[in-house]
Amino acid sequence: MTNRNLDEFVSVHCCQLEAIGVPRRYWESLHNKLTNEVYDASDYFTMLYDASTNDWKVVVAASSGLNLEDENNIFLIDHAWTFELEHARKHLMFIPGLLDRMLNLMGCVPVGVATDNLGDEGSACVQCDTSNDRNLSKLGCSNGQMLEVPSEQPTVEKQIDTVMETIWRFAQFYKLSSMSTAEQGGVWYVMDEFGCRIQHSDYPSFKCVPFFYNSVGICYTLTWPVREVCCGDELTRDYIMGVVCEEARITSLLPWFYKDIRDMVENKPLPSRTMVDVDCEGRFAEIITVENEDVDDDVAIVNKTGPLAVYTDMELLKSFVTLPEFSFTEDLGTADIIWICDHFRNFTDLKQCPKQFVNQFPFESVITCKDLLARVCQKDTVTDDGTCRGADWLPLTFDLVLELPQFARAFQQREYRSLDNIWIVKPWNMGRSLDTHITDSLVKIIRLSQTGPKIASRYITNPVLFYREGLGHVKFDIRYIVLLSSVKPLVLHAYNVFWLRFSNKSFSLEDFEDYEKHFTVMNYGGSELKQIHCHDFIPMFESQYPNYQWTDVQASLHDVICKAFKAATIGDPPNAIIPFRQARALYGVDMMLEWSADKTAEQKIMIPQLLEVNYCPDCVRACRYHPNFFNDIFSFFFLQHSTDDISNMTRLL
Template sequence: MDYEAFVNVHKPQLQSSGVPEHFWPDLYRKLAGQVFDAGLAFSLLAVDYGDEVRSAEDPVWLLQVSKEGGMKADDPTEIYLIDHAWTFRTDNARQLLTAHPELVSRLAVMMGLEQDDTVPPAAYIPRILQDMWRWCNTYSVSADGLSVENRMPIWYVMDEVGSAVLHGDSPNCRIVPFMHIAEGITYSLLFPIEDIDEGDTLYRDFVEGVPSDAKERDALLLPWRYCSFVKEDFSQSEPSKEYFLAGHVEETLPGEDIPPPLIDANRSLKVYSQYEMVNKYLTDPSYELVDEPAEADILWMTSHFKEFRELSESRPNTFVNQFPFENVMTIKDLLSIICRRAAADGVGEETGDSDPLVHPRPRWLPVTYNLKTELVAFASYFQNRAQRGLDNHWIVKPWNLARTLDTHITDNLAQIMRLQQTGPKIAQKYIEHPVLFERTELEAAVKFDVRYVLLVKSVDDLCAYVYTNFFLRFANKPFQLDDFDDYEKHFTVMNYGEFTLRHMKCDEFRRCWATQYPRHDWDAIETDICTMLKEMLQGATKLRPPCGIGASQQSRGLYAVDLMLEWTGEAYTRIQPKLLEVNFTPDCKRACECYPDFVRNAHGRCVPTCPIGCEHGDCPGGSSVCICHEGYELDAERGKMCVPKCTGGCGTTGRCVDVERCECAEGYGFHPEHKCAPLCEGGCRGGKCVAPNVCQCEAGYEKVDNVCEPICSSGCFHGTCVAPETCSCKPGYKKIGDQCTASCDQPCLNGECTGPNVCSCNRGYELDAVNPFHCIPHCPNGCPNGVCSGPNMCLCNAGFVKDRSLKGSQACVRRTDAVKS
């Protein structure tokens, strides 16, 4: 490949990376001749900290210009090839390290991990996986015909030379990735952006393009330098109309007075479908498949439909399977916004429990932050949770992809900040107490999620139905809150890879559920799920487009809602549905294969089972008349709502609030066997409620003010006795043995943690005014021309040396002056 061909192929890449054109000829020469001459221009220096302990933020290596005369930014030869020591994707990082122990040893040296010849390389892998976010960089490949899987971010660690270049807010060089198309190899290119003197250290900006005064810059730099965000506001507010339109092709809306389509009931409806499952399973004689959209009464599209006004004007009697601006439900960051409207309205929320760190609202939505627009707020929320000792595992995922692509689970804030740079993502609180399902063939309890198919008929007068044959997906390994790169432990989507796929119909699941969780009736859980879906739809339709779903008489929408169940409550005894995502034109292959009538139902049969519109009833033919399900009856007052029925009534002191469930008089509550049982405030934990507010304590508990309190015989200093002989430490303390000892969010460098987030420095050190967890060396006389690197010990800047004319002097003088003396 000659130079002209090289430029033709690589020009877009070089221009987008900002490589000045005067470097291109020499870059071509070095690539063609495989010239790696960085060693002739730079010196790689290990930073010696002596007896001082190096903190995680301190550099391990420096790269200095050793070339005589320094480097000139306009010199066309000053561009250097940097090789990559390790290239990986996050899902195979551990596998690559395990297979290449020599790579582990090399990375351990580069990262400054303490070496021990008696320790096998595999022992360093967890630390490398934790620390690598300070060292790795990323790029992605985009080309016509490339699958979405192959477009996922690629991560890499540069060789020792590239990795030694430090971050600087005033950089003197840049390093950018470069793919040499002819070789199919990716390098990094190092070049100066200003003249650099001989002996100077190289610095580059790790977060290019972010203004120096922006708080987002400090957040993005968290992997390399600590910054406290605990005082920043982490609350979330409704964004502007422009936010909903950003990156979205705006749709047209039908007129407000458009009548509903007129359908000739004496002929079959013609259906044009882009979805093969509809074409295969729509066999009902009431429908006829056609090949042209212009002939159809129903358009079943898998591509996004935008022309709703045009459809209402030219074909007013045609239905389409999409609503205007339904993306507010199907795009993950917008979904969290419309769901938070339920909390703003107080819909379905209980009083009390107002701490947003512990009890976020709505309770069925995992806390979700947009890592582009809410980055600082997220950093604050994360650090505040850490300060309170709360779980901080998050799942980071693109808001515009599915099938768990580019999705990561971590409690590493540095990793989350780096993932933010690989495309638009949300950080969503990971469910740390999921309800598990016992897979008998594995003899293990695994994660599972549930998919309900939601059919929306109208949004102006909200009416929606739920297909009660829900669908299940299971993990393949026992759940533990660890090994987050183990896909089969933490994820349930197994039908897009080479994984074992566990099929189970909902009827079988219900039978297993009744055996595994006899105290938690599935019908009651399903009612909670449907209430959640109703509140979600209310949030989605509360505002007009583009902030909400638009009304259209010609629209019907079919969506797949994925959710999980989580144990909540003080004793983790309550099951709470948690909404994960809503899918546009979902994959209905399982639905069609398991339930052959699914497509027929979705198109024309009313199968409502949820309290959305006609609660606890069906509406034959789509009419407004409810026929109640078994166990329900029309309310006596309006005759339109299906209310629960209690056989024999509930007496004069109670009322029927659910099927065969009474709300009892004051001091008593519903009990499955005894109808009403006495209640004790606080639930009588550790005892038995034998009369209203009268507890009889169990062994290991003692009665204090009519409450059974656990006994801790050794005391519980700095903590709370939560169970017999079991202490739970207060925030700022952690359990060591039987005692609660002070805890600091970060290790006390050169000091000792003596109180919650309180560091006391060792002799010869003083507390850093910027980082409260760092004790920095103290030099009484200062260190002109150097830095204080240890107690009364100076490390001279480049070009300076210790003044050896005075014994024990720490003064730094210019190298020329030292020679003269």
Template sequence: MEYNHVEHGDVLVSGNLLNSFVDLHRSQLELSGVPQLFYPTLFDKLKKQIFDAGDYFGITEVENDEGETVQRRVCVTSEHNLLKDDPSMIFLIDHAYTYRINNIRNELEQLPDLVERLSRLMLISSDEENKINAIIEHMWKFNHTYTLATNEGNAEDREPYWYIRDEFGSAIEHSDQANVRLVPFLSMIDGQMYTLLWLIKDIKCNESVTVDYVCGIHDEVIRRAKLVPWTEDDLSGDIDYQQTEPNEQYFNTGRENESLPSSDNYPRIDLTKLNRTINVYTDIELVRNHLIDKRFQLVEDLSQADIIFTRKHFKDFKNLCENTQQFINQYPFENVINIKDLLAVICRRTSLPIDNETLQSYPLWLPTTFNLTYELPKFISYFQHREQKNLDNHWIVKPFNLARSIDTHVTKNLNAIIRLAESGPKIVCKYIDKPLLFDREDSGLVKFDIRYIVLLRSLEPLKVYVYKKFWLRFANKPYSLDNNYDDYQVHFTVMNYRYAQNLKKITCEEFIPLFDKQQQHHHLKWSDVQENIFSMIHQVFERAILKKPPCGMLSCHRSRAMYAIDLMLDENGQPYLLEMNFMPDIERACLYYPTFMDDIFCTLFLDESNSNVIDISSK
């Protein structure tokens, strides 16, 4: 739609400027569903900073017997009914506070006036001793989220922003029959984020203004679950928490399937019988610098390679197997173990259901895990059952596909878990509330996790190996659960990218005797713990091939792979699988162990054994 000259009140809006505004904001306007009749008014109000909602609406308060405000609502105060087809009926709402969740406590401690404002906005009692804790507890009924998509910048830029609307915007209540829409909007005019309000129904004078808090969700059970922060609904009585495996369509969602060979009769290649140097093509600098075994040589032409070792996701297995004699460092449909939500599904195969008495889930080595997209009602029911049994209810919320603990949060607040899912697809895992701790001489008893490099040479028959040297990551501060869930240095161990000044480095050779000494009172020996870890890793791959693609991995004679497995131990030494990663960071491995890359290539491609690699194929 082109605009020439459009009247808005007494102001003549330039058609060229308006068209430029619409072009600049088109994707936002269309994705948010802003009707075109509001574009001229929106442009004018943004340009002139017109906040005129107060001319049409007012906030009414409900008080209890003690005179304290216990509820607010917004009503139409205009003398005339408001019409949804009136092009002036779009309004700007300001934001009281914009923040990132992990920063909120530190920021509020420095902004006492904001603490008072948010306390009043959230109807927190003036007698509350710790208003910051109360704000963090209550904010999930008031906050909203957006992420600024950028092609540049670092991974932390993908951390979502959360915001709380001003007093007017925060007072608008929910209704299934809403009469307005509210959406966040980034104005390129001044670079500021606003909330837009526009009418979707005619509203009479004195009528309440309402919005659908879960707009766009039509499934009644999902709507009910997402509204729990406001309704406090109990789902434990009628929603079954037992988990069932999703259908094949779920495994295909949002991905391009691999092309597969027509049959299993493609040529099998034995690189040890080439009678020449094996050509390796790689886009990984660490491989280029540390693969020194003379039986391999690097080539720049991919077509000349015998081995392709790449970070890029590979899809064309049909061409690889039928038209080349090359190997690739990936397996078809390995996404089922590298994406967090699918990994949990894979690991639950052949396991017992959740025990209805103890609420223990299986296998024991997998933290209880729910997908917050399609299992939210089941999770809420399970959470509420645990609450009724007075079981620990600390959880960790993780994005499907982000690393380095980005947008990952520890909480026991059910409302927080429900709302956190709005910033992108997430799983929620039972937090290991009683982890095995390591005594850091400079910090005290801290959490730690362990990373193993796993080598997959074959799926059928299963040939899987573990690199003998493993890596350790430590928290910087002593572990506790004393309402400090937003203290990254207590609950997380990835310190390479933040708080690196306190990063503890220790080799596995140094760790093992310290572990055995520190865990004497638990009667734990590292050799026994490691056997359980190897058994767990073996079971993951066994379960990954129980179903055909796309629900499982596919055996391929031309595939080899290296994965990282991250795990933690509880106070009894029980290992818990945290995640698996394709093509992990191997910088420390190459730095500490000069033969690492040679060991990997010889195991995967020459089927050679050596003292640095442990065969766990029969664990």
């Protein structure tokens, strides 16, 4: 190995090595092992199976033990399986040998132990031979692992279900900075048998971290000692490295050490956010002085000779704003209107150009980010039975970054009371159902929470359904386009044309991984998109539900939109949208209808449920079927046209 090769390795991987905490003394040895595929763990460790506890452990076999200063004491752990979550079942079904290996690795098949391996105290320890793995083929002994085969073999589907239920005790996760938005679900992996049998300790002897080797595009796990270990000492790691808070540690360890935590976790509301919190959350913080910005005047846009100049990063806008009163410019400084998808931050500078308008309000993230929307709409704590939290029009929601223990407590309370316990887990700030999961497994939700900022919301288990010919009754949701003109006073309008989205399979509370059964966003992933225009939908809906008039249903949906925006505009920044005279904003509000759980009512009640509020919503369909959509929006916002002039607009507030 030349110094040049080492220098190139360090140049490419230095930031990653420092970020994961690999001491510099190991870098040269690590480069050598990666380059030459040196899997030498078998020279230092052995795996033991303890029949009394039905578990494995890894112990140091090297007679001299391992010390911190030996530069060779860093080891590669291979990955037995790498997958994206949505493809896991297909992998298990079609990759030869994978299902059998996972069943064995995860202990889903009983281990038989020869009687001559019994120790003095009656416990049995067996060393494992795994010929399929590069690191482990040398770790075995004459007493190989023996498997007892049940007399009645479960079906392949049942075996796959077993692996998918057990996987959360074994799977690890990483995400590359180069991943696209669609790939933000990241990559899951299961370490080889050696890696999976390293047990947990709050005071570990080793550190284990994933490392992506760019030269070959492969991820390994690296492990090295964090303290001196002697021959016979157990190799342990911290399963939840970096989690410090006691409540959070207890909760995060539930996948491996399950216990009742209902009396161990305090039920408390979240405190108000500060600007320091905004920085810690990694969000874009607005730059604005708010002392004198206490009211939104109804100011008309500047009167000028010629069209109003629009600066935008949206090609769609350039194609569908066709009124002669508007033109487009590439110069942001001379624009009268700034209409962009990117987040606008510097409102203070914009105030120096009082006739320039922007399509965003300061701190509107309180309604467009799912975790903050839940905060402003449900400001109470969860009741002790885990049932409600303020607004009945927003599904019970928890911020899994800040409230994981409280969520687990509520989950166990609901389980104890036999309440429905199905949840939908979503990223804080991502749309199109990306990285979104439906599950009734607390263990799965806890592990998903470790992959990035997420919320868990009660899954709507009794939705109002829509009959589709040939499919049966399917889920649907409704997208409203909402226009915010002013915060103080609060001026809110809805575009009269709304959009329907439908599932492609009959609804039932099973097969939660079946996207076309449980999700409605079909216009991005190649699924069939069922298009029904709102003017066709209304008579079809009233035909299916003759006791419900759409005008009444829509009034209740509009009422919820008003309540959400009222809640989001009460308070001080960063906890509320604040007034800004030069702001006009467009939002996509997604809603569903749910049947009330009140069985005493004479007639079943449809309860609106707010799902999310989207900044800069996708308006492709709006423009395709209603070419004047953006002309209506711009005329209303910037030409002072009233709802009398624009028939497609209804004032909500």
